[in-house]
Amino acid sequence: MYDQALPAPQIDIEQYAPLVKRIAHHMMMRMPASVQVEDLIQAGMIGLLEAAQKYDASKGASFETYAGIRIRGAIVDEMRRGDWAPRSVHRNARRVQEAIAIVESKTGRDATDQEVAAQLEVSLEEYHSILQDSTSTRLFSYEEAVAEDDSRIDQDTSISACQSPYQGIQRDSLKLSLAQAIKSLPEREQLVLALYYDEELNLKEIGQILGVSESRVSQIHSQAALRLRGRLQDWAPEKG
Numbered sequence: 650m651y652d653q654a655l656p657a658p659q660i661d662i663e664q665y666a667p668l669v670k671r672i673a674h675h676m677m678m679r680m681p682a683s684v685q686v687e688d689l690i691q692a693g694m695i696g697l698l699e700a701a702q703k704y705d706a707s708k709g710a711s712f713e714t715y716a717g718i719r720i721r722g723a724i725v726d727e728m729r730r731g732d733w734a735p736r737s738v739h740r741n742a743r744r745v746q747e748a749i750a751i752v753e754s755k756t757g758r759d760a761t762d763q764e765v766a767a768q769l770e771v772s773l774e775e776y777h778s779i780l781q782d783s784t785s786t787r788l789f790s791y792e793e794a795v796a797e798d799d800s801r802i803d804q805d806t807s808i809s810a811c812q813s814p815y816q817g818i819q820r821d822s823l824k825l826s827l828a829q830a831i832k833s834l835p836e837r838e839q840l841v842l843a844l845y846y847d848e849e850l851n852l853k854e855i856g857q858i859l860g861v862s863e864s865r866v867s868q869i870h871s872q873a874a875l876r877l878r879g880r881l882q883d884w885a886p887e888k889g
Contacts, residue, residue, distance in 0.1 A: 662701060669690055676724055692724045696716075700718075704716070748765045749872075780871040841866060852866045
């Protein structure tokens with residue numbers, strides 16, 4: 650008996666093109682209308698090509714799992730290069746984040762929509778409009794959290810733990826803090842995040858499950874992201 654290196658598997662790129670399209674369309678749900686899904690697909694195809702070149706079957710993950718990580722990372726890189734939201738949207742998003750933190754600091758519980766709107770001195774309708782606009786900004790993204798440590802994936806002995814957005818975060822401290830923050834969210838916000846990121850349902854499908862409109866799901870998602878961002882703003886990676 651002797652060890653013999655296995656040849657690198659030949660990857661049929663065309664076979665995984667539908668995976669790129671599925672991920673691109675899923676991530677497109679949080680993009681403004683000005684963004685073309687074809688641009689995200691193009692970025693995703695670059696990620697797929699890189700995955701085909703770097704995939705190592707000995708590390709324990711299927712090619713589809715590994716490619717999914719690379720595809721998302723490539724699309725996130727494209728998102729970072731082009732920030733399509735106007736400054737006013739970012740400014741309002743920060744105001745919402747601060748308002749949520751102020752209300753929760755005063756009450757010691759999750760801030761309601763009405764309380765945040767009152768803190769902002771806007772109507773509930775205006776507040777929901779701000780949330781809707783904030784959906785397209787890079788406020789908080791599981792894909793970005795994964796992509797930041799994507800360079801470490803090739804060094805890991807196994808990347809099977811990267812199959813979900815939560816598990817893909819390489820820093821254990823951030824992973825723990827994020828998990829705890831998610832568990833502290835209101836139940837409906839937790840459910841929206843789970844259905845969107847774990848089950849990969851789109852906003853329309855989630856709306857059908859919750860019995861609300863697609864735009865309302867978008868608002869809940871955006872509010873959850875802002876609430877998480879506020880609760881994690883003091884997090885800093887441990888330095889060795």
